[in-house]
Amino acid sequence: MKTPNYSDSLGRVNDLLLVEDNPADIRFVEEAINNSSLDVTVHSVSTSAAGVDFIHQRGEYSDALEPDLVFLDWNLQRTTGREVLTAIEDDCSHIPIVILTGSKAKLETDHLPSTKAELMKEKPTDPDGYIEIICSIAPSQ
Template sequence: MRDGRAASGPSDILLVEDNPGDVRLTQEALDAGRFHNTLHVVTDGVDALDFLNRRGEYGDAPRPDVVLLDLNLPRMDGDEVLAAIRDDETLQSLPVVVLTSSQADEDVRRSYELQANAYLTKPVDPDEFVDVMRSFQEFWLSVVRLPGQGD
């Protein structure tokens, strides 16, 4: 099987997360995986949309291959960010994976109604979190063909 992004270089991942501990754990978990990637981090929903639309300080931001989106964010929550992405013709094909601590059925349902590509619950245990992130990398960066990966 072709290794998803290996032929075209590192994947760009946008992490939208306001908890510094979760940012650090996500970075460590991704670094422990076998895939090379570049993790870009923004800490709220407004900055996420600025990054994706290359506005302000994010004028030269790359288009991420996938977005990891927390739901509980300042200024604009994850549901609002996801709705804005899906309403924007230039962004709507962008894969968005909700990565949150919420296990509430209502949050899962709402995320899928807003067309999230997947919903991952952050485990409390750091080793389990690393396992979840490895699974994320294996699937999203190796198995799945993402938009813009060439023909």
């Protein structure tokens, strides 16, 4: 999947939603952002239901800011990233979603259920990898 250029429509990424159930991966992304020159606030949730609620700004997330970018773990426990995509695809087409997976084989075999996800990437193994993804989506960073 090629990386779209969002520089005109997206502008800067100020709020990043991370839908991830692994606390170590959450900490890794937060540290990567905090140690970079980016001024990005990371909001993290650990379930697909919480991710959908956050994006739709309902329940405990009714006061949440709409994210400029979503990092979505494709292999959430008890559910999948596919369920998140299906639940939000009609309402949030303007928010870029980057699917992250720890399995290189998943990248090669899974087919996206829609065009909602903009990019499918193997989870970076170093902090700069996350920064590079953000900058590829919003080059003005």
